[in-house]
Amino acid sequence: MENKGSDEVEKLKTKFMSAWHNVKYSWALKLKTSFSRDSPVFLLGKCYHFKAEDDDCFSQTSCEASGEDCATGNVEAFRKDFASRVWLTYREDFAPLPGSTLTSDCGWGCMLRAGQMMLAQALVLHFLGREWTWSEALTLQPLDTETWTATAAKRLVTSLEASLQGAMRTSDSKPSPAPSGQNPGSAEEADAHLKEMNHRTLVSWFGDTSSAPLGLHRFVYLGQTMGKQAGDWYGPSVVAHILKKAVKKAMDPGLAGITAYVSQDCTVYSADVLDCHKAPRAGETPDDTPRNGPAPQPTPPNNRAVVILVPVRLGGERTNPVYFEFAKTTA
Numbered sequence: 511m512e513n514k515g516s517d518e519v520e521k522l523k524t525k526f527m528s529a530w531h532n533v534k535y536s537w538a539l540k541l542k543t544s545f546s547r548d549s550p551v552f553l554l555g556k557c558y559h560f561k562a563e564d565d566d567c568f569s570q571t572s573c574e575a576s577g578e579d580c581a582t583g584n585v586e587a588f589r590k591d592f593a594s595r596v597w598l599t600y601r602e603d604f605a606p607l608p609g610s611t612l613t614s615d616c617g618w619g620c621m622l623r624a625g626q627m628m629l630a631q632a633l634v635l636h637f638l639g640r641e642w643t644w645s646e647a648l649t650l651q652p653l654d655t656e657t658w659t660a661t662a663a664k665r666l667v668t669s670l671e672a673s674l675q676g677a678m679r680t681s682d683s684k685p686s687p688a689p690s691g692q693n694p695g696s697a698e699e700a701d702a703h704l705k706e707m708n709h710r711t712l713v714s715w716f717g718d719t720s721s722a723p724l725g726l727h728r729f730v731y732l733g734q735t736m737g738k739q740a741g742d743w744y745g746p747s748v749v750a751h752i753l754k755k756a757v758k759k760a761m762d763p764g765l766a767g768i769t770a771y772v773s774q775d776c777t778v779y780s781a782d783v784l785d786c787h788k789a790p791r792a793g794e795t796p797d798d799t800p801r802n803g804p805a806p807q808p809t810p811p812n813n814r815a816v817v818i819l820v821p822v823r824l825g826g827e828r829t830n831p832v833y834f835e836f837a838k839t840t841a
Contacts, residue, residue: 551588554595554631555640555841558588586648593647596630596713598623601726604718607740608731615726618741622729625749626716629724629757629770631841632817633715636768637708640841645706711764723760732756746821747772753819770817778818786816 545551550559600623602614615622634642720727730740732755736748744752754770771778771786789812824833 552838553588553591555839556591557838558584558591560585560588590643590647593650594642594644596627596634596716598626598630598716601718605720605727607727608720609734610730610740612740615740618743619726621744621746621749622726622752625729625753626724626726628819629753629817630712630716633712633768634709635841636815637712638705642705642709644709645702715760715762715765723762723765724756728756729753732759746823750819750821753817757817767814768817769814770819773818773820776820776822778820783816783818787813789813 545560547561550557552558600614600616600619602616604613606613607615715722715724717725718727719725722728729749729752730738732752733739733742733744733748735755736751738744738748750772754772757765757768757770760768769786771783773779824830829837
């Protein structure tokens with residue numbers, strides 16, 4: 511009886527906390543950006559300067575004089591680049607997280623979501639390249655209040671999953687080889703289609719389901735081995751090690767050639783990175799612990815791409831200016 515009573519109290523507590531977090535964190539305010547047309551805008555290593563659209567005298571030479579590699583006068587290019595980044599934020603009404611009755615990360619999952627987005631950007635760079643942009647980036651609906659609701663988010667996720675499954679079924683039926691005299695643009699179209707498929711697969715790895723290898727449920731499960739529970743605050747170092755474990759233990763063949771390295775005391779040791787880069791010998795597993803069950807192992811590649819994670823605080827109340835130049839060049 512006592513256990514049943516404590517369970518009911520815990521469920522009631524969870525409902526109150528979820529309601530409070532929804533009130534506290536679910537505001538969607540329409541705020542205008544404070545970008546200045548007199549200053550360049552940097553986005554993941556790329557520089558955009560919007561002044562060229564209003565000033566015919568402004569040219570690429572102005573950027574060269576300032577020592578910056580700017581994409582001048584193209585607001586649409588900036589919007590497309592910005593909208594192409596993978597955005598992962600608070601969600602609600604998904605399946606309960608491991609070891610809890612929580613169905614939302616609202617109010618406590620910010621560091622986990624930031625870690626997801628950071629890892630997603632690293633995978634986009636690896637699989638698609640920095641110049642890639644999403645073909646549908648400029649067709650997204652405005653981010654008004656309705657777009658932020660759980661119902662709208664579910665509709666978007668459902669449509670993406672349906673299109674991914676449909677594309678996978680199409681790719682299963684092997685097409686006949688193209689004739690030698692094919693159109694010059696067909697190779698580019700095939701490459702664009704392949705990248706679109708890779709993008710959708712990449713996004714699916716971060717789904718809010720227990721089966722997603724890099725999803726919130728997986729992160730919370732791995733966090734339990736470090737003494738963290740759903741609803742706790744996760745620090746940068748803990749999240750970095752969770753990312754490392756999640757990548758190592760991922761069973762998806764697409765992640766077989768990826769590994770992660772976490773710096774020690776903000777120091778990256780090149781020898782350790784090279785060791786991570788080398789693929790394990792046949793019969794070895796890259797995991798720190800043995801896998802559960804007889805699940806088939808993906809064939810490891812000759813070497814692996816390494817995601818280097820450096821947990822560091824960039825300032826107190828605001829970002830330390832010493833990091834500005836580095837941030838400008840970071841993709």
